[in-house]
Amino acid sequence: MHVEAQKASAVKLVESMAVSGARNERGEVRIHESLDELSTDLAYHIAELSEASVKERGVFAIALSGGSLVGLMGKLCEPPYNKTVDWAKWYIFWADERVVAKNHADSNYKLAKDGLLSKVPIVPSHVHSINDSVSAEEAADDYEFGIRQLVKTRVVSVSEISDCPKFDLILLGMGPDGHVASLFPTHSVLNERDEWVTFITDSPKPPPERITFTLPVINSASNVAVVVTGESKAEALHLAIDDVGPDGVSLPARMVQPTKGKLVWFLDKPAASKLDCSQFSE
Template identity: 70%
Template sequence: MALSGDHKNRGELRIFDSVDEVKTVLAEYINQMSDEAVQDHGFFALAISGGSLIDLMGKLLQPPYNKTVDWTKWYIFWADECVVSKNHEDSSFKHAKEVFLSKVPIVPSHAVPINDSVSAEEAADDYEFVIRQLVRTRVVNASEISDCPKFDLILLELGTDGHVASLFPNHPALDEREEWVTFITDSPIPPPERITFTLPVINSASNVAVVAAVKAKQMLYCWQ
């Protein structure tokens, strides 16, 4: 599994028989994290990986969450993203906008896309700059123990090869410790060019949840 590092806080593994169970539990979990973050510091900074996670968040579009979640306080980031046009079928932003963002009253500028008009390296640098500005304005908290942002929740999906975000097994990006956002141009899953949060950023989050499908079971691993 790609996720590793110095994260030593408590975790919980839950196993479910169906995707619908995961959707229900995930909606309640995200709602709880949102409420706690807004009450504590006024915003909810959520980072999401690509893949099917946006679809798994679908219960949030239904009662009671669609009426009770304080959507105006949400900021959404991408823990990884394909460096493609926002209109491209591989764009996580495009998928999120179609199935989620357009259906809830999130402030449009609070869903923070990557710059898709530059190279992968420049897109990673640009995204890190944007996050640094939001840390300075305290929209995103700063970690007390590292020079990293402290997202309220990072939501990840475990790939069949063990990767999370776009951190693939044995890839040099796993060793990046200085940058918050890095890039790859040789993803084993197309498209090849991507940006991704680094392990120090993932490990600095207040909460992390990893969703995985294993045979007939669905797993949700959360840690704080």
């Protein structure tokens, strides 16, 4: 099939899926019938943002997380996207990373390399992984320094309202406790306002040492997508999205509120099972 025809059929497929795209003040919420539909919609969304960003800025700066997220991005490695996406213009970052060797099973870099980066023609020098041979604190400082250099050269944009980097897309998952990136509930790093990248050495989930983007950086992005699947996350998702009043637990996922960017939640039905759909408007 010709590339343009493949692209047209991808658009048709996404349009025909039973995606319920509703919204409240917490962003756009897309609930999918199956993981396959979610993957299809996510790939389409990322490819559209990539195309728009390359057209506007000449590059696409995207930050990834770990977990099941990379697997759900897998359709980007298939037609039409493996041919239509301008992979040479992608710059890859990590919204959080475990401070382990790059070939370690816990490494988000390894996860992304095995599941995505090795399957598409991304320029190796555009892949910005952490220095895995230093302490968590040094790794965070080093990573922030690298991002600052790329902001200077405009590979990464800068926010109009703060000095924060403005990534074209930050992709996040969410844990059953409502954590995003490596920002865990009640952890002091949730209050970090000065650093772009910070570190923790006491993650409640192993491995303990991690680096993570701070909330100001996440909330400065042009686009944020939070991908949540599975029934084990339904309660945290309800607290993160629904209007739960002043008594609502202040979950990290609820603190994701892009100041001038667009927030989209990609959910499967089990994860969305406790949402109060009466709060959404089409």
